[in-house]
Amino acid sequence: xxxxxxxxxxxxxxxxGTGTRLWPLSRAAAPKFLHDLTGSGSTLIRATYxxxxxxxxxxxxxxxxxxxxxxxxxxxxxxxxLDLVLEAEPKDSAAAIGLAAAILFRRxxxxxxxxFAADQVIGPVEVFQEAVVEAVHxxxxxRIVTIGIHPTYPSTGFGYIRxxxxxxxxxxxxxxxxxxxxxxxxxxxAKDYVExxxxxxxxxMFVAPVSLMLQHLxxxxxxxxxxxxxxxxxxxxxxxxxxxxxxxxxxxxIAIDYAVAEPAAAAGDVAVIPGHFTWDDVGDFAALGRxxxxxxxxxxxxxxxxxxxxxxxxxxxxxxxxxRVIALIGIEDVVIVDTPDALLVTTKDHAQQVKGAVExxxxxxxxxxx
Amino acid sequence: xxxxxxxxxxxxxxxxGTGTRLWPLSRAAAPKFLHDLTGSGSTLIRATYxxxxxxxxxxxxxxxxxxxxxxxxxxxxxxxxLDLVLEAEPKDSAAAIGLAAAILFRRxxxxxxxxFAADQVIGPVEVFQEAVVEAVHxxxxxRIVTIGIHPTYPSTGFGYIRxxxxxxxxxxxxxxxxxxxxxxxxxxxAKDYVExxxxxxxxxMFVAPVSLMLQHLxxxxxxxxxxxxxxxxxxxxxxxxxxxxxxxxxxxxIAIDYAVAEPAAAAGDVAVIPGHFTWDDVGDFAALGRxxxxxxxxxxxxxxxxxxxxxxxxxxxxxxxxxRVIALIGIEDVVIVDTPDALLVTTKDHAQQVKGAVExxxxxxxxxxx
Numbered sequence: 140x141x142x143x144x145x146x147x148x149x150x151x152x153x154x155x156g157t158g159t160r161l162w163p164l165s166r167a168a169a170p171k172f173l174h175d176l177t178g179s180g181s182t183l184i185r186a187t188y189x190x191x192x193x194x195x196x197x198x199x200x201x202x203x204x205x206x207x208x209x210x211x212x213x214x215x216x217x218x219x220x221l222d223l224v225l226e227a228e229p230k231d232s233a234a235a236i237g238l239a240a241a242i243l244f245r246r247x248x249x250x251x252x253x254x255f256a257a258d259q260v261i262g263p264v265e266v267f268q269e270a271v272v273e274a275v276h277x278x279x280x281x282r283i284v285t286i287g288i289h290p291t292y293p294s295t296g297f298g299y300i301r302x303x304x305x306x307x308x309x310x311x312x313x314x315x316x317x318x319x320x321x322x323x324x325x326x327x328x329a330k331d332y333v334e335x336x337x338x339x340x341x342x343x344m345f346v347a348p349v350s351l352m353l354q355h356l357x358x359x360x361x362x363x364x365x366x367x368x369x370x371x372x373x374x375x376x377x378x379x380x381x382x383x384x385x386x387x388x389x390x391x392x393i394a395i396d397y398a399v400a401e402p403a404a405a406a407g408d409v410a411v412i413p414g415h416f417t418w419d420d421v422g423d424f425a426a427l428g429r430x431x432x433x434x435x436x437x438x439x440x441x442x443x444x445x446x447x448x449x450x451x452x453x454x455x456x457x458x459x460x461x462x463r464v465i466a467l468i469g470i471e472d473v474v475i476v477d478t479p480d481a482l483l484v485t486t487k488d489h490a491q492q493v494k495g496a497v498e499x500x501x502x503x504x505x506x507x508x509x
Numbered sequence: 510x511x512x513x514x515x516x517x518x519x520x521x522x523x524x525x526g527t528g529t530r531l532w533p534l535s536r537a538a539a540p541k542f543l544h545d546l547t548g549s550g551s552t553l554i555r556a557t558y559x560x561x562x563x564x565x566x567x568x569x570x571x572x573x574x575x576x577x578x579x580x581x582x583x584x585x586x587x588x589x590x591l592d593l594v595l596e597a598e599p600k601d602s603a604a605a606i607g608l609a610a611a612i613l614f615r616r617x618x619x620x621x622x623x624x625f626a627a628d629q630v631i632g633p634v635e636v637f638q639e640a641v642v643e644a645v646h647x648x649x650x651x652r653i654v655t656i657g658i659h660p661t662y663p664s665t666g667f668g669y670i671r672x673x674x675x676x677x678x679x680x681x682x683x684x685x686x687x688x689x690x691x692x693x694x695x696x697x698x699a700k701d702y703v704e705x706x707x708x709x710x711x712x713x714m715f716v717a718p719v720s721l722m723l724q725h726l727x728x729x730x731x732x733x734x735x736x737x738x739x740x741x742x743x744x745x746x747x748x749x750x751x752x753x754x755x756x757x758x759x760x761x762x763i764a765i766d767y768a769v770a771e772p773a774a775a776a777g778d779v780a781v782i783p784g785h786f787t788w789d790d791v792g793d794f795a796a797l798g799r800x801x802x803x804x805x806x807x808x809x810x811x812x813x814x815x816x817x818x819x820x821x822x823x824x825x826x827x828x829x830x831x832x833r834v835i836a837l838i839g840i841e842d843v844v845i846v847d848t849p850d851a852l853l854v855t856t857k858d859h860a861q862q863v864k865g866a867v868e869x870x871x872x873x874x875x876x877x878x879x
Contacts, residue, residue, distance in 0.1 A: 453854075468853075468859045493838065
């Protein structure tokens with residue numbers, strides 16, 4: 140991409156969350172973004188990087204947990220230490236994205252940041268990239284710009300973005316004003332949203348001038364803003380670790396949606412680019428089945444190079460990172476996740492309940508497998 | 510038991526078969542009779558021994574595969590080497606029981622043998638033992654005596670015994686002539702059998718004078734009879750191993766039912782004692798569920814001391830000999846068998862199809878887990 144405005148663009152990849160609904164494949168020590176969940180040969184975070192680097196060049200920052208530093212370095216050797224932000228403890232998205240904004244602001248106050256989660260599956264890549272370029276242009280006009288996904292069904296699992304009038308910015312022909320962000324709706328409301336044509340899915344993607352991000356953060360979460368700016372001041376100095384260790388634990392835990400996006404939308408500062416690419420946040424094993432269609436008529440998807448699976452009258456998905464023989468007989472839409480120390484057996488219809496299992500295991504002290 | 514006739518009684522426990530329908534719990538290297546499948550604290554073969562030793566004292570012989578010698582010795586330390594018959598290769602039941610009969614005949618031609626498979630679950634033990642004592646009395650009157658199980662439903666999975674007139678032997682008040690043995694019937698025939706009141710299940714239990722067993726074996730399978738008598742002649746001598754190694758592999762493979770029981774019944778030499786005890790040959794995982802009722806209202810049976818099982822809206826049976834955490838969500842009547850190198854996931858309704866899985870795995874060369 141050779142749009143000159145991209146010289147100001149710096150991609151940020153927040154890589155947090157353990158992907159509890161994908162347990163025991165995804166877990167605290169090996170969250171989902173470190174796995175190749177689509178059979179593409181790339182892990183989710185690697186695919187995210189590869190989607191953004193044609194736009195951002197070497198200007199890609201990753202914000203992740205301290206424990207995942209080595210794995211991220213190994214999967215993304217291009218990332219310099221200056222652009223690898225390691226959190227001593229999880230502080231939700233406002234602290235992660237706010238710190239990235241503050242660091243980037245100190246390096247160059249004209250930077251336009253684009254924040255894209257590490258665990259999303261998107262295609263075609265070119266359509267996504269075109270939307271990002273439009274978003275950068277709209278951001279340069281002084282907006283916080285989200286990319287909203289054109290809904291393909293009335294999902295009750297996502298939040299929605301209500302679109303308003305065209306923004307009318309050069310280089311961003313599809314940009315619209317955002318009237319409001321709305322929480323996950325019930326089914327009837329979701330149907331109404333989709334039929335109206337006025338709503339897009341909120342995929343949590345934000346492109347914005349770092350200065351504008353910080354301005355809204357200061358207005359809504361002054362303590363958080365002051366904290367990340369203090370850490371940012373020390374970031375490219377020898378005091379980085381000491382200051383971060385002192386300040387980070389004290390920061391409030393809040394999502395960027397509440398700390399910035401919603402109040403900024405209320406203030407009329409948010410725009411949206413409609414995204415006509417496919418998008419999946421691989422929220423559960425049912426999603427994994429969708430993203431990995433069965434290779435043959437049997438209707439059974441097997442993920443795992445060394446899996447030895449025997450199937451008789453069964454369909455669904457098997458994820459294996461062991462060498463065990465697995466025999467499946469007579470269950471439709473089954474989900475089997477076979478790991479060395481934990482086994483999940485459920486069905487696609489119950490994929491959302493995996494989170495409850497993890498919570499119950501935690502309550503029972505089975506933390507060694509979480 | 511102090512019936513004086515029991516001084517002539519010698520129990521024989523054929524312990525063969527791998528229990529393919531219980532794979533991967535039961536397998537070639539660790540067949541089902543070596544497992545505690547009922548949660549009683551005893552393995553199936555240990556429970557079989559404990560059921561018979563009050564009748565037979567130390568006169569209990571086990572016939573099993575060479576590979577299982579160490580496990581049987583460990584589980585039944587009371588068995589002397591003279592009474593542990595190890596087969597170099599499986600030869601079906603006629604060779605196993607015939608060799609036992611021939612060895613016992615050479616030690617004492619008046620011996621009454623009783624053959625009881627190693628993998629059956631029976632109760633109450635006292636009711637079983639009373640039936641055996643009657644069978645010994647009927648055998649002493651010159652019969653091959655089977656113990657037939659009073660059918661509790663029209664099973665199509667068992668063969669049946671058609672009973673005739675009372676035998677009229679002292680000490681065996683319930684003994685009847687056997688008119689014929691019949692193969693596994695279809696459902697309608699099974700219903701007719703059960704309604705008639707004339708049929709019992711054939712549980713493969715035989716009590717007979719060893720001389721009479723050998724007489725029928727010689728008449729019907731002369732080559733087999735000559736072979737086992739040659740091995741028996743060398744059994745209690747230093748030549749045992751050499752002769753067994755030479756002769757055993759040449760013996761025909763045939764079930765005792767065809768080699769002795771059916772022709773003897775046609776000759777009018779077979780009697781039956783009706784058994785009013787419960788009896789299960791633990792043929793598949795559905796049987797395992799019946800024998801191990803769920804401990805609580807959840808309807809989930811867990812077998813395995815160290816299993817860590819989390820259940821949400823699921824019922825059925827989990828057999829685990831690993832330390833893995835197992836989470837089960839939303840499947841009714843599920844069957845999970847979790848072993849270090851193989852995993853089975855199916856339902857109780859499909860329990861019989863496990864055999865097909867094992868055959869398919871064999872055909873695919875996955876013999877390391879069979």
